[in-house]
Amino acid sequence: MNYFNSEYFTYNNNELFCENISLKDILKDSGTPVYIYSKKYFIDRFNELDSAFKEIDHTIFYAVKSNFNLSVIKIFADMGSGLDVNSEGELLRALKVGVSTDKIIFSGVGKTSSEIKLAVENDLLMIKAESEEELILINEIAFSLNMTARVGIRVNPDVDPKTHPYISTGLAENKFGIDVASAIKLYSQKDRFKNIEYTGIDMHIGSQITTVEPFVSAVEKLSKVFFMLKSEGINLKHFDLGGGIGVEYHNEKTFSAHEFAEALIPVLKKLDCKVFFEPGRYLSANAGILVAQVLYTKLNNKKNFIIVDAAMNDLIRPSIYGAYHHIQPVQINYNSKDITADVVGPVCESGDFLAKNRNIQESKRGDYLAVMSAGAYGMVMASNYNTRRRPPEILVEGFN
Numbered sequence: 259m260n261y262f263n264s265e266y267f268t269y270n271n272n273e274l275f276c277e278n279i280s281l282k283d284i285l286k287d288s289g290t291p292v293y294i295y296s297k298k299y300f301i302d303r304f305n306e307l308d309s310a311f312k313e314i315d316h317t318i319f320y321a322v323k324s325n326f327n328l329s330v331i332k333i334f335a336d337m338g339s340g341l342d343v344n345s346e347g348e349l350l351r352a353l354k355v356g357v358s359t360d361k362i363i364f365s366g367v368g369k370t371s372s373e374i375k376l377a378v379e380n381d382l383l384m385i386k387a388e389s390e391e392e393l394i395l396i397n398e399i400a401f402s403l404n405m406t407a408r409v410g411i412r413v414n415p416d417v418d419p420k421t422h423p424y425i426s427t428g429l430a431e432n433k434f435g436i437d438v439a440s441a442i443k444l445y446s447q448k449d450r451f452k453n454i455e456y457t458g459i460d461m462h463i464g465s466q467i468t469t470v471e472p473f474v475s476a477v478e479k480l481s482k483v484f485f486m487l488k489s490e491g492i493n494l495k496h497f498d499l500g501g502g503i504g505v506e507y508h509n510e511k512t513f514s515a516h517e518f519a520e521a522l523i524p525v526l527k528k529l530d531c532k533v534f535f536e537p538g539r540y541l542s543a544n545a546g547i548l549v550a551q552v553l554y555t556k557l558n559n560k561k562n563f564i565i566v567d568a569a570m571n572d573l574i575r576p577s578i579y580g581a582y583h584h585i586q587p588v589q590i591n592y593n594s595k596d597i598t599a600d601v602v603g604p605v606c607e608s609g610d611f612l613a614k615n616r617n618i619q620e621s622k623r624g625d626y627l628a629v630m631s632a633g634a635y636g637m638v639m640a641s642n643y644n645t646r647r648r649p650p651e652i653l654v655e656g657f658n
């Protein structure tokens with residue numbers, strides 16, 4: 259088998275460490291299953307993206323939905339990051355961490371009136387509207403509060419992000435955003451929306467996008483809209499290109515922050531306005547792992563099963579997206595042979611697996627296995643299915 263190694267999760271004497279802390283030491287206290295995050299990873303990725311775009315006026319809004327742990331949100335807030343929130347709950351988390359409301363933007367295809375009210379009352383930097391009916395409601399709510407809501411329309415640019423269909427959002431067939439022609443019409447109906455100030459234009463074409471081309475073509479499409487509006491006297495201050503930057507789970511060829519910047523800066527520069535980014539996965543996926551302990555192993559009809567104490571309720575990505583997560587032993591034993599096995603959890607569903615037909619070191623009851631790249635869309639999607647406890651989360655600050 260091969261091992262997913264990084265400077266944040268690395269083997270010392272065949273034993274896996276997070277930063278410079280032994281996982282076994284953590285596991286003694288935490289038990290399993292447990293999520294473990296490297297603080298430095300979050301910081302390094304943020305700085306990397308931020309500095310790649312230093313040439314242009316920009317703000318990064320960490321997408322809270324990828325990992326909503328308050329301590330994680332605080333790491334970003336402390337670095338001056340803005341936050342992209344998707345619900346009342348995420349907005350309350352952002353406020354709890356103490357992020358100022360002019361650094362929060364609100365997304366979501368189906369905001370309720372109480373969510374919109376909360377957003378307007380808090381005078382957020384931008385509310386992203388995804389339908390004409392939503393604009394009408396935002397306007398009504400802002401009117402009733404005697405306020406003006408800052409709004410950006412989420413435009414669906416109809417480009418193919420070439421990712422898993424469940425996480426593609428920028429195609430005409432997807433539920434997200436407003437098509438270009440309707441968006442232009444709505445932007446120009448200023449008199450209809452007297453309690454709305456149009457401050458921006460927004461897109462988010464999907465997640466786990468591994469090439470820059472879909473971003474470039476979507477930004478080009480939206481730039482046209484941006485300039486068309488400008489020619490009609492509608493001057494937008496913010497151009498929000500959403501999140502979706504792909505990461506490496508399993509030898510994917512992704513692009514670096516530098517390559518991303520190189521491809522986009524020429525187009526973005528022309529806009530001469532402030533650019534927003536909303537990365538989630540890019541900042542959090544490889545910051546975290548889920549550690550499980552082997553409960554049983556068995557050979558059934560010539561198939562090996564490794565039954566661990568983590569399940570689909572802890573990490574659902576393999577079950578819903580067929581997502582690949584590298585799984586490797588916390589303690590490498592070079593005397594053990596490799597086998598092909600399904601790594602499965604205790605939940606009463608055949609869809610409860612973390613890996614299928616995986617080449618992995620033969621393990622035995624009591625061994626610890628690390629499920630890599632689990633920092634994004636891991637804990638945030640955890641549930642209490644089968645009345646299982648949700649796993650604890652540990653943030654490691656081991657490099658000083």
Ligand SMILES: *Cc1c(COP(=O)(O)O)cnc(C)c1O
Pocket residue numbers: 321323324342365366462464465466500501502503536537538539540634
């Ligand atoms: C999910 C989401 C993001 C973050 O997506 P990633 O793929 O994790 O970068 C950003 N913006 C919006 C509107 C989203 O829905």
